[in-house]
Amino acid sequence: SAVISQKPSRDICQRGTSLTIQCQVDSQVTMMFWYRQQPGQSLTLIATANQGSEATYESGFVIDKFPISRPNLTFSTLTVSNMSPEDSSIYLCSVALGDTSEQYFGPGTRLTVT
């Protein structure tokens, strides 16, 4: 397994501002993922972040709104840009380990946009 931390754990932000969420893993991993989980909902994949390449975004998510960095094999950031109340969600990062593609998740960042 892997130990994953996220910062901040929660934040309240004003609309129109941006927030950068950090994800740190205790071991080197190739594949990292960013998810959004709206209140009472399931997880929706935002993008896959592999070190050394551009992030791959899912339909409905764009780089201008959710820029992602992956500077090394243990760290990634997700920025939520020009926030609106609709961006209020839990944002989770995860990593894939081993041949079975099982994923391990960080504790999440609860974002509230007012």
Next chain:
Amino acid sequence: AQTVTQSQPEMSVQEAETVTLSCTYDTSESDYYLFWYKQPPSRQMILVIRQEAYKQQNATENRFSVNFQKAAKSFSLKISDSQLGDAAMYFCAYTVNDMRFGAGTRLTVKP
């Protein structure tokens, strides 16, 4: 498209009893992995159990076991001897490359 369906938004079980959570999925792939994740109110996603599609034997992890029916594309989770700490949202997930999640089942455990 890959879809994962959990038809039970909520389930309830008496402490020490057994409960089964349902999951079906749709895929054209023959090789894939299935998972059950638990998300307690603390929101930390915890991997409960994993099943490889090429294995006929059902996975078991202590009190948790699955009933994997590949032809029916069904992957149910059985929790035996339910404990209060089992109360959580349970998500069924499928992956070939990207992981896709079902809508979740909220499990309540009654003392």
